[in-house]
Amino acid sequence: MKFTTLLSFALAAATARASTVHCDNKQTLSTAYVGQNSGVRVEHVKCSNPITPTGDTIAVRSVLGKRQENVCGATCNTNCFSGAGGGPDPNDCTVIADALLYDSQNIANVFDMNPAQNTSLIVMTYASCESFIVNQTNDTLQYCRTDWSSLVDYIAPNCQATQNAHGGNCVASDGRWFVQVQHS
Ligand SMILES: *[C@@H]1O[C@H](CO)[C@@H](O)[C@H](O)[C@H]1NC(C)=O
Ligand SMILES: *[C@@H]1O[C@H](CO)[C@@H](O)[C@H](O)[C@H]1NC(C)=O
Numbered sequence: 635m636k637f638t639t640l641l642s643f644a645l646a647a648a649t650a651r652a653s654t655v656h657c658d659n660k661q662t663l664s665t666a667y668v669g670q671n672s673g674v675r676v677e678h679v680k681c682s683n684p685i686t687p688t689g690d691t692i693a694v695r696s697v698l699g700k701r702q703e704n705v706c707g708a709t710c711n712t713n714c715f716s717g718a719g720g721g722p723d724p725n726d727c728t729v730i731a732d733a734l735l736y737d738s739q740n741i742a743n744v745f746d747m748n749p750a751q752n753t754s755l756i757v758m759t760y761a762s763c764e765s766f767i768v769n770q771t772n773d774t775l776q777y778c779r780t781d782w783s784s785l786v787d788y789i790a791p792n793c794q795a796t797q798n799a800h801g802g803n804c805v806a807s808d809g810r811w812f813v814q815v816q817h818s
C-alpha cells in the first residue's frame with residue numbers, strides 16, 4: 635500500500651511524543667459494536683476542542699473548493715509515543731484491525747468523517763487497545779476502512795514496549811487527519 639514505505643521511513647525519525655489526547659466536554663453521540671463477533675466498540679465522540687496530534691503543532695488546513703474529498707491511500711507519517719509500558723496489547727489491536735476489514739466487506743469500505751454529522755472523531759475500542767481517527771478540517775473527508783486497518787496493524791506492533799514505545803499515530807502528510815493507536 636502506498637503509505638507503507640513512507641511509514642517505515644518516518645518511524646525511525648520521530649519518536650518523542652506523549653500519547654494523551656485532551657477532549658473537553660466529551661459527548662459520546664453514538665455507540666455500536668462491530669466486527670465478526672461484534673466485539674469491537676465504535677463511538678462517535680464530540681469534544682468542544684479540536685483534537686490535534688499530541689505535541690504536534692501542525693496547522694489545520696482547509697482546502698478551498700473541496701467540501702468533500704476521499705483521502706484513501708493518502709500518505710501519513712508515523713510517530714511512536716516513546717517510553718515502554720502502558721501501551722496497548724498489539725493482539726487486541728489486531729482485533730480492531732480485523733473488525734475494520736470485516737466491516738469494509740460487510741458494510742462499506744469508504745466512510746465519512748463529516749463535521750455536520752458529528753463524525754469527525756471516530757473511536758474504536760477492544761480490550762486494551764483503542765484506535766481513533768480525527769478529521770482536522772471543517773470539510774467532509776472520506777477514508778477507507780482497509781487503510782485504517784493497515785495503519786492499526788502497522789502502528790501497534792511497531793510502537794510497542796519492545797521498541798521502547800507505548801502506541802503511536804500516523805499524521806496525514808497534509809495535516810488534514812490522523813489515526814492514533816493507544817491504550818484504551
Ligand atoms: C451533533 O452534536 C450536537 C451535540 O453536541 C447535537 O446537538 C447535534 O444534534 C448533533 N448533530 C447531528 C447531526 O447528530
Ligand atoms: C472551522 O469551523 C470553526 C467553527 O465554525 C471555525 O471557528 C474555524 O475557524 C474553522 N476552521 C477552519 C480551518 O476553517
Ligand SMILES: CC(=O)N[C@H]1CO[C@H](CO)[C@@H](O)[C@@H]1O
Pocket residue numbers: 681682683684685686694749754755768769770771772
Ligand atoms: C474532532 C475534531 O477535532 N474536529 C475538528 C475538525 O476540524 C475542525 C477545523 O479545524 C475543528 O474545528 C474540529 O474541532
